[in-house]
Amino acid sequence: MPSSHRAISRQRAICRFKLTLLLPLIALFACVLVPVLLLQLYFSFHQWTVYLGSWWDADYVGFDMFESVFTDPRFGWAVVRSLAFATGSTIGCFVCGFALAYLMAKPFRGHAVYYIIFILPMLTVPVVVSYTAEMMLYRNGPANGVISALTGLDVQVSWLTDPNIALLTVALLEIWNWTPFSFIIMLAGLAAIPKEPIEAAEILGASRWRIFWEVQVPLLRPVIMLALVLRFLEAMAEFPKTWALFQGGPGSATETLPVYIFMTTWQYFEISKGAAMSYVVMMLMIVIVLAAIHLLRREKRSLDAMYASEAVEA
Amino acid sequence: MTKSQRRRIASVVRYAVLSLWALVAFFPIYWMISTSFKPDNQWFSWPPVYFPDPPTLSNYLNVWLGAGQYDVTQYAISSQKPLVSLWNSTVIATTSTFLAVLFGAVLAYGVSRYRILSEVRMFQLLMLRMIPPIVVVAPLSLYYSALGLLDSRTGLILVYFLTTLPYAVWMTKSFIDEVPREIEQAAEILGASRWRTVFEIVLPLIRSGLVATFLFILILTWSEYLLALIITKTQVTTLPIELSKYQGTTEGRVYGRQAALAVGITVPLMIVGLIIRKHLARGFSFGMVRR
Numbered sequence: 001m002p003s004s005h006r007a008i009s010r011q012r013a014i015c016r017f018k019l020t021l022l023l024p025l026i027a028l029f030a031c032v033l034v035p036v037l038l039l040q041l042y043f044s045f046h047q048w049t050v051y052l053g054s055w056w057d058a059d060y061v062g063f064d065m066f067e068s069v070f071t072d073p074r075f076g077w078a079v080v081r082s083l084a085f086a087t088g089s090t091i092g093c094f095v096c097g098f099a100l101a102y103l104m105a106k107p108f109r110g111h112a113v114y115y116i117i118f119i120l121p122m123l124t125v126p127v128v129v130s131y132t133a134e135m136m137l138y139r140n141g142p143a144n145g146v147i148s149a150l151t152g153l154d155v156q157v158s159w160l161t162d163p164n165i166a167l168l169t170v171a172l173l174e175i176w177n178w179t180p181f182s183f184i185i186m187l188a189g190l191a192a193i194p195k196e197p198i199e200a201a202e203i204l205g206a207s208r209w210r211i212f213w214e215v216q217v218p219l220l221r222p223v224i225m226l227a228l229v230l231r232f233l234e235a236m237a238e239f240p241k242t243w244a245l246f247q248g249g250p251g252s253a254t255e256t257l258p259v260y261i262f263m264t265t266w267q268y269f270e271i272s273k274g275a276a277m278s279y280v281v282m283m284l285m286i287v288i289v290l291a292a293i294h295l296l297r298r299e300k301r302s303l304d305a306m307y308a309s310e311a312v313e314a
Numbered sequence: 315m316t317k318s319q320r321r322r323i324a325s326v327v328r329y330a331v332l333s334l335w336a337l338v339a340f341f342p343i344y345w346m347i348s349t350s351f352k353p354d355n356q357w358f359s360w361p362p363v364y365f366p367d368p369p370t371l372s373n374y375l376n377v378w379l380g381a382g383q384y385d386v387t388q389y390a391i392s393s394q395k396p397l398v399s400l401w402n403s404t405v406i407a408t409t410s411t412f413l414a415v416l417f418g419a420v421l422a423y424g425v426s427r428y429r430i431l432s433e434v435r436m437f438q439l440l441m442l443r444m445i446p447p448i449v450v451v452a453p454l455s456l457y458y459s460a461l462g463l464l465d466s467r468t469g470l471i472l473v474y475f476l477t478t479l480p481y482a483v484w485m486t487k488s489f490i491d492e493v494p495r496e497i498e499q500a501a502e503i504l505g506a507s508r509w510r511t512v513f514e515i516v517l518p519l520i521r522s523g524l525v526a527t528f529l530f531i532l533i534l535t536w537s538e539y540l541l542a543l544i545i546t547k548t549q550v551t552t553l554p555i556e557l558s559k560y561q562g563t564t565e566g567r568v569y570g571r572q573a574a575l576a577v578g579i580t581v582p583l584m585i586v587g588l589i590i591r592k593h594l595a596r597g598f599s600f601g602m603v604r605r
Contacts, residue, residue, distance in 0.1 A: 013508075014428065017428070017508050018424060018428050018430045021420055021421060021423070021424035021428070021430055022421070022424065022430050022431075024417045024420075024421070025417075025421060025479075028475075028476055028479070032457075032472065032473070032476055033442075033476070035457055036450050036453045036454050036457050037450070037453070039453035039456060039457055040449075040450060040452070040453040043452070043453065055456065096335070099331075100332070100335060103328050103331060103332055104332070108325070108328070110329075114332050114336060115591070116588060116591065117336045117339055117340050118335065118336070118339055119587065119588075119591060119594065120339060120340065120343055120584060120587075121339050121342075121343075122587070123533065123580070123583050123584045123586075123587035123588075124343065124580050124583070124584075125536070125537035125539075125553075125554055125557075125576075125579050125580060125583065126537060126539055126554075127537075127539050127554040127557050127558055128346070128554075128557065128576040128579055128580050129342075131557065131560065131572050131573075131576055132342050132343075132345060132346045132573070132576065133342070135345060135346070135349055135357075135569045135572075135573065136342060136345050138358070140360045140361075140362070141362060142341075142345060142362040142364070145361065145362050146341065176338070176339070176342070179339075180339075181598060184594050184595050184598060185595055185598050185599050185602075185603065187595070188595035188596075188599060188603045189599075189602070189603050192603050222602045223599070223602050223603055225602075226598075226599065226600060226602045230444075230598070233444045234444075236446060237444075237445075237446030237447065237448065239446075239448055239539070239540045240539035240540060240554070244539075244558055257446070257448075258446055258448040258540075261448050261449065262448060262540075265451075265452045266452075266544075271452060274452055275452060275453065278448070278449035278450070278452065279449070281446065281448075281449050282445060282449045285444070285445050285446060285449075286441070286445070289441050289444045289445065292444070293434075293437040293438065293440075293441075296437060296600070296602075297433065297434070297437060299602065300433075300601055300602060303602065
């Protein structure tokens, strides 16, 4: 039958079209990502540093590199630092961003000006953030000066030289830099939640506090998850600010995972150890990311379901 | 306490908190700008100088145009070529962003209309962005040196294209989803090919969305640091790398100069960000915020 012929050829054409749409992505993966990951795997099983001749005839060493990574206390500490840094800065960004978004959820005079000022920190280049921090945070510098003036105390914090404070300094910079991210998506989230449940709760006489915790927060859960997950992952990968400001110092106070991998590879030239370390970190991150994707998809499905049921009611 | 009194107190508290944060957010930016106008004896003085007195343009002239390099050799940093870096940054950021948006939009069209990537795959695509780039830079640089792409614009463009593609797909998809399918069906009935439908109907309809996506991704490619640090060596440097040369200069702290460079790097980014400020939420929200 001609019509079914047509249908089949149409199906084929659509199939071809879909394939062509996907082709650039597949090509990019095959030409860049796959070779790079294979090279990484090669190096983590073959001992090579730049002093040891050509990389392609390096000695096979089995799991030695991984062993040296897992027995390296500096690596362990880097994991701890990275997790602490990411957790702290994520919570900091989220709390500040959500608080600001909550205060700005309703329009008021000056709203636009505050909005613009609040997103500016996100629009600075990370390297610029660290250099500006360096200009401000020295012991007799303007940061301590302003804090002293505001609190009336004589604040003299050694932000840049005290090993106990250095990681906190980077975390504060990260919070300064990325609070706008949480702020923007929480503000959009607050604007998008339906008004009716809140009005209903108000009519029933619920307090602001209860409305916040029992109506708004549950409705915002997908956005909250997103704000926390994305920020955490990006904070785990934070390199430019930490490196430009501290290069892992003072001592090893700011040696987070990215910094330690960078030092191992590009300062000690232990390419193989760096590769093995990278694989370990990549696996760790893939586990975290898969968990994150699972969470985000669950939230997105519940959101889709909620909007679908709303559409049916309307 | 009456209701109107309570409301007034709430309003005062709100302004106080917001103003405090505005100070926190803006002060470092102010400090950078004011330092860039300070003469060299005020960069690092005690007590801190809050307003440049008198303001001077010499930092800008020195850093960007190389003026006065020889009469203040104490602060001159040789081999600085910020204008070349500016050109490199512009070419690399705009080209890679353009490619990401173009291919991202086509992919997003396929996802939106033909489901060429399932929802799981879409989230997995985000992994490209979520795995720290540091874990692949070493093999990437060896791979690039084998291909002759190390220290070239092409190399950096290619890797930026790859790392920003997930954002481009997600963001353009959110715009394409809003285009009614009836228009495409009408085009098909009128005999337009599928590619013509994409390029002459759908993409022009989401023009402003494409511009927003472009500018959003431009922010990421313009400020990227790690990959540029590894892949570029001497021939091609981008502005963030140019700025990082001020780290550990032997001549001492040259805050005014580095601030002048930093302002030049940041201002374009701020302009771009303020243009698309209404679209920023869409770039970040990955379908979690409904309008």
